[in-house]
Amino acid sequence: MEIQYIFELFGTVVFAISGALAGDERQKHDWFGIACFAFITAVGGGTLRDLFLNSYPLVWINDMNVIYAVFAGILLAGLFFKYFSRLRITLMLFDTLGIALFTIVGLEKAHSLGANDFISVMMGMMTAVMGGMLRDVLMNRTPTIFVQEIYATACIVGGVAYLVFDNFGLDRNINFIVSGAIIAAIRIVTVKYNLSLPKFY
Amino acid sequence: MEIQYIFELFGTVVFAISGALAGDERQKHDWFGIACFAFITAVGGGTLRDLFLNSYPLVWINDMNVIYAVFAGILLAGLFFKYFSRLRITLMLFDTLGIALFTIVGLEKAHSLGANDFISVMMGMMTAVMGGMLRDVLMNRTPTIFVQEIYATACIVGGVAYLVFDNFGLDRNINFIVSGAIIAAIRIVTVKYNLSLPKFY
Amino acid sequence: MEIQYIFELFGTVVFAISGALAGDERQKHDWFGIACFAFITAVGGGTLRDLFLNSYPLVWINDMNVIYAVFAGILLAGLFFKYFSRLRITLMLFDTLGIALFTIVGLEKAHSLGANDFISVMMGMMTAVMGGMLRDVLMNRTPTIFVQEIYATACIVGGVAYLVFDNFGLDRNINFIVSGAIIAAIRIVTVKYNLSLPKFY
Numbered sequence: 001m002e003i004q005y006i007f008e009l010f011g012t013v014v015f016a017i018s019g020a021l022a023g024d025e026r027q028k029h030d031w032f033g034i035a036c037f038a039f040i041t042a043v044g045g046g047t048l049r050d051l052f053l054n055s056y057p058l059v060w061i062n063d064m065n066v067i068y069a070v071f072a073g074i075l076l077a078g079l080f081f082k083y084f085s086r087l088r089i090t091l092m093l094f095d096t097l098g099i100a101l102f103t104i105v106g107l108e109k110a111h112s113l114g115a116n117d118f119i120s121v122m123m124g125m126m127t128a129v130m131g132g133m134l135r136d137v138l139m140n141r142t143p144t145i146f147v148q149e150i151y152a153t154a155c156i157v158g159g160v161a162y163l164v165f166d167n168f169g170l171d172r173n174i175n176f177i178v179s180g181a182i183i184a185a186i187r188i189v190t191v192k193y194n195l196s197l198p199k200f201y
Numbered sequence: 202m203e204i205q206y207i208f209e210l211f212g213t214v215v216f217a218i219s220g221a222l223a224g225d226e227r228q229k230h231d232w233f234g235i236a237c238f239a240f241i242t243a244v245g246g247g248t249l250r251d252l253f254l255n256s257y258p259l260v261w262i263n264d265m266n267v268i269y270a271v272f273a274g275i276l277l278a279g280l281f282f283k284y285f286s287r288l289r290i291t292l293m294l295f296d297t298l299g300i301a302l303f304t305i306v307g308l309e310k311a312h313s314l315g316a317n318d319f320i321s322v323m324m325g326m327m328t329a330v331m332g333g334m335l336r337d338v339l340m341n342r343t344p345t346i347f348v349q350e351i352y353a354t355a356c357i358v359g360g361v362a363y364l365v366f367d368n369f370g371l372d373r374n375i376n377f378i379v380s381g382a383i384i385a386a387i388r389i390v391t392v393k394y395n396l397s398l399p400k401f402y
Numbered sequence: 403m404e405i406q407y408i409f410e411l412f413g414t415v416v417f418a419i420s421g422a423l424a425g426d427e428r429q430k431h432d433w434f435g436i437a438c439f440a441f442i443t444a445v446g447g448g449t450l451r452d453l454f455l456n457s458y459p460l461v462w463i464n465d466m467n468v469i470y471a472v473f474a475g476i477l478l479a480g481l482f483f484k485y486f487s488r489l490r491i492t493l494m495l496f497d498t499l500g501i502a503l504f505t506i507v508g509l510e511k512a513h514s515l516g517a518n519d520f521i522s523v524m525m526g527m528m529t530a531v532m533g534g535m536l537r538d539v540l541m542n543r544t545p546t547i548f549v550q551e552i553y554a555t556a557c558i559v560g561g562v563a564y565l566v567f568d569n570f571g572l573d574r575n576i577n578f579i580v581s582g583a584i585i586a587a588i589r590i591v592t593v594k595y596n597l598s599l600p601k602f603y
Binding site: 051052053054115116118119133137140141142143145146152153196 | 231238258265339340341
């Protein structure tokens with residue numbers, strides 16, 4: 001449990017950095033706006049999951065460590081902004097780590113609340129991608145998850161993998177790492193080779 | 202009850218088709234994006250209603266048939282895409298059927314949860330139109346319900362009619378059909394004759 | 403308590419006016435759209451707060467006076483539209499009154515539900531600014547709170563002041579007025595002298 005908690009906080013820091021840096025492109029956000037984006041990116045997905053599953057109190061209302069993790073992410077983004085923005089690859093790796101961690105954390109939470117396998121995978125994926133989606137909507141952009149390379153799909157595949165391995169009795173901690181690695185691997189490979197899902201029409 | 206359940210699932214299929222086809226105009230959505238739009242259009246309104254009324258578990262989390270209905274809608278949209286998009290009238294009729302069904306389903310649910318008449322009509326209307334509104338927001342469009350012809354207003358009129366007939370002791374199943382038909386009739390007539398509400402300013 | 407209730411209803415009227423007038427700039431909204439914007443602006447922030455804190459029933463579902471206050475605001479906006487839109491300063495003062503009232507109302511409610519100081523200040527700020535933010539998102543604008551002059555920050559400062567004064571044993575009604583006045587003063591001074599927070603990058 002403790003390792004998972006550390007993973008969750010680490011994922012929160014990473015997503016907060018990613019959210020704070022997302023404001024960059026328009027160049028007109030003040031500290032408050034940036035803090036909002038960081039916060040929404042980091043806790044938005046988990047909040048939606050908990051609202052849908054009626055799981056109260058919400059994590060960030062109950063545990064100040066989550067708030068501290070968001071502030072840590074904002075601070076890091078501010079301090080190392082020039083460094084981060086030059087290294088888009090680094091950023092992408094952080095974000096990939098974030099979705100890998102949050103997918104499994106969200107799936108496990110939904111499962112423990114009695115959701116079936118399908119809903120649990122969906123909740124895992126939503127925990128990972130909905131924060132960024134809400135941020136994009138608030139910034140008046142079309143959310144990238146609807147138009148971009150394989151992103152949410154990687155979370156779904158990793159979530160299914162977790163359930164399959166769990167069925168075969170794999171140790172939970174090992175399963176966490178293996179399934180998370182699958183998500184990260186799919187994301188990295190598809191970005192590197194510029195793969196995408198087939199268009200619908 | 203059984204007839205109403207079938208109506209609800211049928212409305213879900215219809216809205217999922219409408220949501221899947223809404224992605225068309227930008228031409229850059231992959232399968233995942235389309236599935237998201239279909240899902241949000243079909244269950245978004247009911248989800249908001251249930252969050253506002255504290256009614257858990259959410260319908261789509263509790264009943265996999267709703268999920269299957271969404272997938273059926275996506276599949277139908279994919280298979281008959283060319284057919285559907287050529288027949289905009291057909292699409293409009295499906296959507297009209299959807300809002301007629303969902304308005305009464307939502308109103309009845311709110312009423313059974315103890316909401317007063319005003320709130321019940323409002324919840325019926327929201328069940329019908331909020332899914333499409335959320336989809337439009339996520340697609341970075343101005344929601345059509347704010348700028349377009351009589352749409353939500355038809356739901357409100359039909360909801361009020363349902364309550365009036367119910368007060369006069371009309372049989373619930375007949376009332377469902379009559380009030381739903383009123384919504385559909387208003388929508389179709391106003392589209393045909395291009396009527397709209399007066400502008401505010 | 404009664405004075406606070408009157409403040410809350412007055413804040414609702416004021417925000418409904420502000421929401422109804424926000425539709426102006428695009429000039430294509432009908433009565434239904436305007437009513438939606440007024441409603442969302444007035445009750446959106448409190449609704450999000452209550453969803454996050456699991457506080458049911460929602461205020462506007464439980465108390466028709468809130469609904470009447472929204473309608474009063476819409477009516478006033480319609481009747482005095484030309485007058486209001488010529489007096490942008492008047493409008494800004496109404497909106498300032500609204501955020502001052504709602505910040506303290508929201509903070510007190512969160513506190514009474516057991517939230518800690520940090521979360522209570524955050525909930526007060528959200529009660530004040532999230533309605534306008536949701537309206538902006540639905541209108542497909544970038545929410546002004548992310549790009550504009552000091553607005554949410556004034557709410558945060560006023561909320562912190564309320565807690566500090568409360569700690570020193572200041573009478574609750576006096577504290578309500580003093581802290582609200584601080585919020586209004588910050589907002590007015592920063593608008594008058596065109597002050598803003600430092601940019602993040």
